[in-house]
Amino acid sequence: MTEETYMGVPRNKIPWCPVVNYAKCNFCEGDPQCLKFCPHGVFGIDEKEKKLIVANPDNCVVFCRSCRKVCAPEALGFPSKPEVLNIIKKTRENSEEWKTIRS
Numbered sequence: 001m002t003e004e005t006y007m008g009v010p011r012n013k014i015p016w017c018p019v020v021n022y023a024k025c026n027f028c029e030g031d032p033q034c035l036k037f038c039p040h041g042v043f044g045i046d047e048k049e050k051k052l053i054v055a056n057p058d059n060c061v062v063f064c065r066s067c068r069k070v071c072a073p074e075a076l077g078f079p080s081k082p083e084v085l086n087i088i089k090k091t092r093e094n095s096e097e098w099k100t101i102r103s
């Protein structure tokens with residue numbers, strides 16, 4: 001995993017990663033550019049189905065969207081940043097509340 005936590009929140013509680021729109025993804029005709037581009041091993045290949053998969057979503061750098069620029073068919077989507085920021089904020093608040101209750 002690239003980061004264990006982000007802003008003090010465990011990375012696996014943060015829903016940020018690319019989402020493949022299979023209606024648009026053409027697998028770059030067998031040479032997936034997004035997979036080659038991302039240095040964090042987020043993407044993988046389903047060898048049986050011969051298609052791109054998001055193999056390690058938690059390796060994606062929170063709020064990075066860089067791989068979008070190498071995807072000509074615009075097949076990569078991302079969650080809403082304000083919504084994810086809200087989730088991070090709420091998770092932090094809940095954990096602060098929990099600490100207060102316990103102390």
Ligand code: SF4
Binds near residue numbers: 072
């Ligand atoms: S770069 Fe775009 S079209 Fe190519 S494999 Fe990745 S998502 Fe699919």
Ligand code: SF4
Binds near residue numbers: 017018037060
């Ligand atoms: S958004 Fe950044 S870290 Fe995430 S998969 Fe794309 S290039 Fe990799």
